[in-house]
Amino acid sequence: MDKLINDFSFGLFIWQVLIFVGLIFLLKKFAWKPILDAVNDREEGIKNALLSAENAKKEMQNLQADNQRILQEARLERDNMLKEAREMKDKMVDDAKTEAQAQGQKMIDQAKAAIESEKNAAMAELKLQVSTLSLSIAEKLLKEELSNKEAQTKLVEKLLGDVKLN
Template sequence: MLTTGMFLLEGSLLSPNPGLIFWTAVTFLLLLLLLKKLAWGPILSALEEREKSIQSAIDRANSAKDDAEKLLSKNKDAMNKAEVEADRIIKEGKEYAEKMRNEIVTKAQEEAKKIAAQAKAEIEQEKQQALNALRDEVATLAVKGAEKIIRMNLDAEKHKAVVEGMLEDLSTKRN
């Protein structure tokens, strides 16, 4: 049995057989040449193409990043300018509103003064008219009273009663 076991070891793939080594090397070299001619070129060109596309994508990404940073910077500048402009407009609006408020208050005060002066003038005029009417009435009553006194040729008591009657007439006409 030992002999059969040796035979198995002799013919096995683990034992160095020069013919097998030669043909394995020839097959490997032929396969290597065949792969180099047929597959190595396309594999390398595919790898180069892939490398170029990756590099192109990286370049585009860097370019897009630079563009985005520039755009972000421009947007920040525009926002800052817009904020400054908005602050200026708000300030001008407040100043204008304050100016308009002051003008309106001044006009209202002037108008109130005019109305008060006009009311005083009207009151004074009506007072003068009332006084003039009262004077006319008193003069008329005095003339009528004097006329009655002269006609009646009265004594002192009748004279007093006539004057009191005239005063009473005068007070009822005033109210």
């Protein structure tokens, strides 16, 4: 202890404290602050860069998922539209078909009725014609027959002769 106290030098102590404190403040201003700031900035920069890269990756993934989803939706919509169109077409065709059928049936029915009435008319006419014709024929025949007196007399004789045999 005596040696320690003996070794102590007050002048050196003053110099040391002066220089050291001065050094602390000098270095604080010119070295430590800029160094620590720069290192901090760099670390922050690295951290931010990593974070933004991660974010970009996530965003990219989101975007891709979005794209996928939109594509899926579009595809679905297209399918739906196609389906709808097909259905509509089918329906239209069906409708057209049934209508056409109904129309056809109706026309056929009309035609049938017309034919029937025409036939009836034709029949009636034919009947009328046939009756007039047969009347006229009969008239003519009768006239013919009656004009030939000899034949008539023969016929009458013959008829009379037949009656006697009975």
